[in-house]
Amino acid sequence: MKQALERHLNILDFTLASLLRRRAKNLSLLAIYLLVIFMLASLAFFVTALKKEATIILSDAPDMIVQRLMAGRQDLVPADYAVEIAKIRGVTAVRPRLWGYYYDALNGANYTIMASEDPAVASGSAIIGAGVSKARNLAVGDLLPLISYDKSPVMLEINSIYPHGADLAAADLIVISPDDFHQLFNFPGGQATDLAVTVRNPKEMSTVAAKIAGMFPDSRPILKSEIQRTYQSIFDWRGGMTLILLTSALISFIIFAWDKATGLSADERKEIGILKSIGWETSDVLLLKFWEGLVISLTAFLLGVVLAYGHVFFLSAPLFAQALKGWSVIYPSFQLVPVVDAYQLSVLFFLTVVPYTTATIIPCWRAATIDPDAAMRY
Amino acid sequence: MRRSVKYLLFTAAILAIFLLLPLHAHYTQRYSSDEIKLQMTKLQGLHVTDLCLATEARYTRHPALADRHAAFQEHPLALEHFPSGSMILPNILTRDTP
Numbered sequence: 001m002k003q004a005l006e007r008h009l010n011i012l013d014f015t016l017a018s019l020l021r022r023r024a025k026n027l028s029l030l031a032i033y034l035l036v037i038f039m040l041a042s043l044a045f046f047v048t049a050l051k052k053e054a055t056i057i058l059s060d061a062p063d064m065i066v067q068r069l070m071a072g073r074q075d076l077v078p079a080d081y082a083v084e085i086a087k088i089r090g091v092t093a094v095r096p097r098l099w100g101y102y103y104d105a106l107n108g109a110n111y112t113i114m115a116s117e118d119p120a121v122a123s124g125s126a127i128i129g130a131g132v133s134k135a136r137n138l139a140v141g142d143l144l145p146l147i148s149y150d151k152s153p154v155m156l157e158i159n160s161i162y163p164h165g166a167d168l169a170a171a172d173l174i175v176i177s178p179d180d181f182h183q184l185f186n187f188p189g190g191q192a193t194d195l196a197v198t199v200r201n202p203k204e205m206s207t208v209a210a211k212i213a214g215m216f217p218d219s220r221p222i223l224k225s226e227i228q229r230t231y232q233s234i235f236d237w238r239g240g241m242t243l244i245l246l247t248s249a250l251i252s253f254i255i256f257a258w259d260k261a262t263g264l265s266a267d268e269r270k271e272i273g274i275l276k277s278i279g280w281e282t283s284d285v286l287l288l289k290f291w292e293g294l295v296i297s298l299t300a301f302l303l304g305v306v307l308a309y310g311h312v313f314f315l316s317a318p319l320f321a322q323a324l325k326g327w328s329v330i331y332p333s334f335q336l337v338p339v340v341d342a343y344q345l346s347v348l349f350f351l352t353v354v355p356y357t358t359a360t361i362i363p364c365w366r367a368a369t370i371d372p373d374a375a376m377r378y
Numbered sequence: 379m380r381r382s383v384k385y386l387l388f389t390a391a392i393l394a395i396f397l398l399l400p401l402h403a404h405y406t407q408r409y410s411s412d413e414i415k416l417q418m419t420k421l422q423g424l425h426v427t428d429l430c431l432a433t434e435a436r437y438t439r440h441p442a443l444a445d446r447h448a449a450f451q452e453h454p455l456a457l458e459h460f461p462s463g464s465m466i467l468p469n470i471l472t473r474d475t476p
Binding site: 010013016065074166169171194234303329338339 | 380381382383385386389392393395396399400402403406407410413414417418420421422423424425426427428429430431432433434436438439440441442443445460461462463465466
């Protein structure tokens with residue numbers, strides 16, 4: 001046992017010395033390998049954590065949203081739609097929702113304005129998201145001036161500010177009273193942006209949706225499950241961001257493995273020839289190359305995953321944030337709750353470390369089985 | 379100290395950090411679950427339907443409620459204008475029949 005351990009330590013010593021001899025080449029290889037693993041692991045952590053947050057946040061979404069379409073665009077829903085829908089068996093409540101977007105010409109930001117019946121939101125006051133507070137430098141008690149659609153000013157006193165922790169749902173929100181909403185947007189009475197429908201039995205959701213679509217052919221019911229599925233599919237591996245990163249990382253990795261698998265350099269062949277001529281067994285040479293592959297790939301894997309965890313959960317994924325932010329002025333601070341998916345990490349390990357190590361051994365096995373004299377003369 | 383032992387110690391240290399990641403995630407989740415519940419209570423009643431990921435366009439701010447021809451929102455033949463529109467793809471709804 002001790003002898004076997006000593007043999008491995010000796011070969012590892014030789015491997016490290018051999019890697020350090022070609023320091024520049026191997027360090028750059030390690031750096032690029034680490035970058036590939038880092039990007040893939042960051043993506044896996046980011047997507048899994050966002051999916052989990054989406055599930056938690058969207059658990060409060062209405063059972064069904066009913067929109068009205070006009071010429072292929074969303075239009076206002078008349079109040080009598082709500083009355084008719086409430087009569088459907090299984091529907092327990094229909095709540096007209098008032099919400100819209102406000103473009104702030106001062107800073108170029110877009111806000112989501114929602115009306116709430118909550119008594120905490122009195123007329124002339126507002127609850128704002130942390131993103132709005134930051135963009136307009138507002139604190140509780142300050143006045144938020146908005147310009148209504150008839151160009152008259154609407155002054156809202158900040159009642160409270162949603163905490164940064166709620167940014168993923170409310171960074172750009174301004175919650176105001178229905179009266180202020182009507183005044184701000186010159187919104188017609190007896191209309192709603194859409195309807196939030198509550199259904200008693202979740203199994204009846206599709207039936208109720210079909211009945212609503214039958215009653216009002218211009219309506220578009222969107223179920224809660226469909227809202228949740230939207231977010232699962234945005235962060236699916238086929239999603240835009242995921243696919244771009246996955247493809248570029250995999251192509252880089254294939255180039256690595258291809259470079260390794262297609263053959264050895266003349267120097268490496270010569271080294272194998274010398275080692276065999278001074279008495280190394282083929283198995284020793286293979287063990288040397290195994291360690292060489294493992295040192296590079298295992299170090300890159302472990303460091304890449306640990307750095308990716310820090311990038312996503314401690315630094316709030318600044319690399320992905322830029323991609324998602326685009327031209328947005330208000331952007332949520334991503335304090336994601338860490339989630340580690342063992343399955344994803346195992347897949348990453350078996351897709352990177354195992355093929356790389358194998359790709360290192362195969363050409364060496366070919367070189368190690370030929371005559372040392374021929375290997376040295378190559 | 380031998381080079382191999384130094385390397386093995388270094389690997390053992392990163393491996394230990396690697397193995398601690400699920401534990402850290404578990405304890406952070408446990409610690410923050412109360413905080414998330416508190417924040418969700420504040421948002422309750424608003425019935426939020428979408429995550430605030432990108433605020434530059436309607437169809438990336440509310441992808442679940444966007445028009446059917448998203449990402450070509452402004453016109454069926456209009457080319458994608460906003461950067462986040464290439465990250466957040468159009469929503470294709472498929473409903474399970476009862």
